[in-house]
Amino acid sequence: MIVRNEEHRYLSQALQTHRPWIDRAVIIDDGSTDDTVAICRDLLEGIPLLLVENPASGFADEVSLRKQQWEATVATEPEWILNLDADEILTADFGVLRNQLLSGNEDAIYFRLFDMWSDTHYREDQYWQAHAYYRPFLVRYRPEWNYEWKETPQHCGRFPLTIQHFAYGCHTPRVKHYGWARQEDRIRKYERYQALDPEARYGWREQYESILDTDPRLLPWLD
DSSP states (O other), rough: OSSSSOTTTTHHHHEEEEEEESEEEEEEEEEOOOSHHHHHHHHTTTEEEEEEEESOOOOOGHHHHHHHHHHHHHHHHHSEEEOOOTTTTEEEEHHHHHHHHHHOOOOEEEEEEBBSSHHHEEEEESOOOOSEEEEEEEOOOOOTSSOOOOOOSSSSSSGGGGGGSSSSEEEEEEEEEOOTSSSSHHHHHHHHHHHHHHHOOOSSSHHHHHHTOSSSEEEOOOO
């Protein structure tokens, strides 16, 4: 996990939800100025934890940050890597399937991600339909492979491109992404993309502009 200034957001909920499924945690703190690091240490007490504290944020060059995360993680010699952001929450059925997934023949496990626009609704329209596709969240580490990345400073992906060649399966657990669920977060992320990708070289301009839509199409989350 990569974290930055998550004290008043979703970090506590994420760690408490995922803690039963964690054998070892690797967290990169990207220059937090609040109590994020203390929360990580407190809620993961008793679990082996590698917590790297960067002195300043490196998110303007996301691919370097993701590489740092990857290298710190693989240095622990993992069998499997579950990669979630601090505002992403796996549904409880993952716990039921966890051991089955880890003992299978697939090397990459794909789930659907839902962009929550509130605690109870997710967004679905021409610009927001991430949940229509499956994407990798859990991969088996294959140390014999050479790993290459999408070399872009934004939207580089959480895993190396190399995992696209892994045998994979699409499974029923879902990921609730709360990064857009509060108005203040949407404003902050809109401003961040305007600053980091003003020409929309790495993202989709129309989607950037749609972040602040006042009446988006929302659908209720169903458990």
